Amino acid sequence: MNAKKTLPSYLEQTDAVKARFDRLKAREVILEVNNLGKSFPGTSGKGEKETVALKDVSFQTHRREFLCIVGPSGCGKSTLIRILAGLETSTSGKVLLEGKPVTGPGKDRGMVFQGYTLFPWLTVKRNVMFGLEVNGAGHDEAESQALQWLSLIGLEKFANAYPNQLSGGMKQRVAIARALANQPRILLMDEPFGALDAQTRARMQAHLLEIWRKIDITIIFITHDLDEAIYLADRVLVLKAHPGEVQELIEVPVAHPRSTDQFITDEFLATKARLEELIYAKSSHDDEEELYPMMSRLAEVDDNVE
Amino acid sequence: MRRKKYFAVHAELSPRAKTLLGIFSFVLPVLVWCIVSYVPAVWHPLVVVSDPGSVSYFQVDMRVDPGTFAQETATAAAENRALPVGKPANPVYLPAPDEVLKAFYTAFTTPPASRDSPWLHQSFWHSIQIIFWGFTISSVFGVPLGILCGTYTPISRVTEPFVEFFRYLPAPAFGALAVAVLGIYDGPKIAIIVIGTFFQQVLIIANTTRKLDGALVEAALTLGTKNVQLLRRVVIPGILPDLFRDQRILLGWAWTYLIVAELIGTTSGITWFITQQARYQHFPNVYAAIFMIGIIGLGTDLVLAYMGKRFFPWDSNGKV
Ligand SMILES: Nc1ncnc2c1ncn2[C@@H]1O[C@H](COP(=O)(O)OP(=O)(O)OP(=O)(O)O)[C@@H](O)[C@H]1O
Numbered sequence: 001m002n003a004k005k006t007l008p009s010y011l012e013q014t015d016a017v018k019a020r021f022d023r024l025k026a027r028e029v030i031l032e033v034n035n036l037g038k039s040f041p042g043t044s045g046k047g048e049k050e051t052v053a054l055k056d057v058s059f060q061t062h063r064r065e066f067l068c069i070v071g072p073s074g075c076g077k078s079t080l081i082r083i084l085a086g087l088e089t090s091t092s093g094k095v096l097l098e099g100k101p102v103t104g105p106g107k108d109r110g111m112v113f114q115g116y117t118l119f120p121w122l123t124v125k126r127n128v129m130f131g132l133e134v135n136g137a138g139h140d141e142a143e144s145q146a147l148q149w150l151s152l153i154g155l156e157k158f159a160n161a162y163p164n165q166l167s168g169g170m171k172q173r174v175a176i177a178r179a180l181a182n183q184p185r186i187l188l189m190d191e192p193f194g195a196l197d198a199q200t201r202a203r204m205q206a207h208l209l210e211i212w213r214k215i216d217i218t219i220i221f222i223t224h225d226l227d228e229a230i231y232l233a234d235r236v237l238v239l240k241a242h243p244g245e246v247q248e249l250i251e252v253p254v255a256h257p258r259s260t261d262q263f264i265t266d267e268f269l270a271t272k273a274r275l276e277e278l279i280y281a282k283s284s285h286d287d288e289e290e291l292y293p294m295m296s297r298l299a300e301v302d303d304n305v306e
Numbered sequence: 307m308r309r310k311k312y313f314a315v316h317a318e319l320s321p322r323a324k325t326l327l328g329i330f331s332f333v334l335p336v337l338v339w340c341i342v343s344y345v346p347a348v349w350h351p352l353v354v355v356s357d358p359g360s361v362s363y364f365q366v367d368m369r370v371d372p373g374t375f376a377q378e379t380a381t382a383a384a385e386n387r388a389l390p391v392g393k394p395a396n397p398v399y400l401p402a403p404d405e406v407l408k409a410f411y412t413a414f415t416t417p418p419a420s421r422d423s424p425w426l427h428q429s430f431w432h433s434i435q436i437i438f439w440g441f442t443i444s445s446v447f448g449v450p451l452g453i454l455c456g457t458y459t460p461i462s463r464v465t466e467p468f469v470e471f472f473r474y475l476p477a478p479a480f481g482a483l484a485v486a487v488l489g490i491y492d493g494p495k496i497a498i499i500v501i502g503t504f505f506q507q508v509l510i511i512a513n514t515t516r517k518l519d520g521a522l523v524e525a526a527l528t529l530g531t532k533n534v535q536l537l538r539r540v541v542i543p544g545i546l547p548d549l550f551r552d553q554r555i556l557l558g559w560a561w562t563y564l565i566v567a568e569l570i571g572t573t574s575g576i577t578w579f580i581t582q583q584a585r586y587q588h589f590p591n592v593y594a595a596i597f598m599i600g601i602i603g604l605g606t607d608l609v610l611a612y613m614g615k616r617f618f619p620w621d622s623n624g625k626v
């Protein structure tokens with residue numbers, strides 16, 4: 001942040017990037033969210049008023065788009081993606097997947113959760129076979145497909161291991177393979193790398209981009225790590241809190257293919273500056289402020305750390 | 307430092323330390339029992355007569371009050387008669403460890419008093435069958451019902467309040483009723499075990515089922531799993547290790563109902579043996595039989611625990 005050199009506007013796009021966005025927008029719309037609203041009833045009896053988690057959220061994603069959703073804590077990111085997955089019902093508005101309204105969970109939308117949700121009683125291979133089997137595939141067919149997915153994520157060696165023998169990163173890779181094995185139209189990911197250490201997380205990001213390049217999948221990815229969002233996304237949907245509303249849908253001007261070297265490019269920094277402005281500038285005046293009291297000094301007067 | 311290590315909350319002990327402490331948990335009560343039995347100074351409130359001498363109502367092996375004994379001895383001495391001989395002893399209901407140990411062997415080898423009475427091992431076998439059938443019948447209904455209650459809220463609401471009420475009714479209270487309905491032989495005994503187990507079983511298994519990580523269910527839903535499949539492919543396999551642990555604990559409870567159950571109608575099984583032996587004051591045999599129940603119970607549990615480890619290799623909290 002020192003010696004603020006003037007960054008270009010995050011809205012400026014090179015011709016290549018613009019052309020790419022034109023191609024992206026020319027592809028058919030996969031997911032359409034219209035005026036989505038969700039409020040949770042307050043705890044009755046205590047007279048608490050209801051929480052409005054989402055209000056009037058609308059956006060569209062195109063086939064093979066990588067959309068990241070960012071926003072301050074509690075702005076309704078998880079609620080939104082859970083509604084998309086069909087795990088939660090909206091109070092108002094509609095979600096359309098390829099034009100058909102979403103009414104409940106289904107195999108056309110895969111999901112990867114922040115926590116580890118591999119079935120602990122199944123081996124890695126059987127976990128990946130799970131979706132295929134419940135959707136009526138025979139054992140042999142499911143097995144051969146599962147092995148292909150495992151080789152895609154590079155974990156064939158662990159096919160017969162149980163989840164509790166895997167590291168966190170491996171577990172999430174298997175979870176991705178398990179979701180993809182169903183060949184969903186769209187992959188929903190709620191802070192999937194949130195529990196991983198920085199190094200593993202970086203490798204997982206590159207890995208996810210690699211997978212995304214190879215197969216016909218649209219990804220909606222929630223994160224609170226802005227670098228992660230810019231590095232991964234075609235577009236970033238920024239939500240604001242209380243109530244959760246769309247603040248801006250940003251087209252990331254960073255060129256493809258992505259690499260970690262781009263973290264210091266002007267476009268990257270400009271986008272990040274914009275995101276920070278949207279997310280943090282707002283919340284510093286927020287009600288959260290009062291939750292942190294001024295502390296009186298407890299250390300010796302001349303015992304300074306700075 | 308060492309003490310701190312051992313007494314940290316939930317401290318991890320080496321397998322050796324665990325085994326040693328485990329053995330010690332048995333050694334300690336046995337040691338107390340030995341001291342009470344073999345050190346006369348500790349308790350020994352009576353005198354066991356080994357030679358009645360001239361006291362007409364004394365008999366060999368009779369246990370008398372030390373005051374009476376001293377008085378009779380004094381009287382005999384004053385009248386210059388033969389003195390009775392005796393030594394301090396515990397009451398007959400507290401036999402020494404060696405007597406009980408001997409009884410472990412003799413109880414099995416001694417033929418029953420009357421020819422049509424069962425041998426000890428037959429009594430045991432009878433008891434084991436009662437437990438087996440009681441527990442099996444209870445489980446056949448209780449386990450599925452518990453799982454359904456834990457999975458589907460309406461089933462839970464329509465079942466659990468009543469079950470909750472019923473489990474407070476002491477099973478033995480149904481003894482007379484069970485006899486009226488099922489006769490005096492094994493039927494009412496099995497019924498008592500069933501009543502004693504079933505209601506707890508439903509509640510415990512319902513709770514275990516409810517504790518299944520909801521995220522696993524949601525993950526399965528997003529993979530396209532539908533309702534009945536969810537039960538078979540996620541709920542049941544997900545709770546299986548815990549269900550198995552619950553069943554072990556419940557089986558232990560079923561054993562605790564055994565004696566009461568066997569007193570109902572015609573007394574049978576190990577209870578019959580124990581009451582017979584107690585009537586003839588063969589207390590070492592009584593203790594041996596009681597300990598046998600403990601050994602069988604603990605033995606089954608250890609076997610089941612071992613089986614659990616083999617069945618569920620993925621289970622990370624495979625303790626208890
Ligand atoms: N089941 C629920 N009942 C009541 N309120 C809820 C429920 N789930 C979420 N909320 C509220 O809705 C709002 C949005 O929650 P949500 O979990 O979607 O936020 P988030 O953006 O995912 O936050 P984070 O960044 O911490 O994951 C919060 O104010 C939360 O308290």
Ligand SMILES: [Mg+2]
Pocket residue numbers: 077078079
């Ligand atoms: Mg969240």
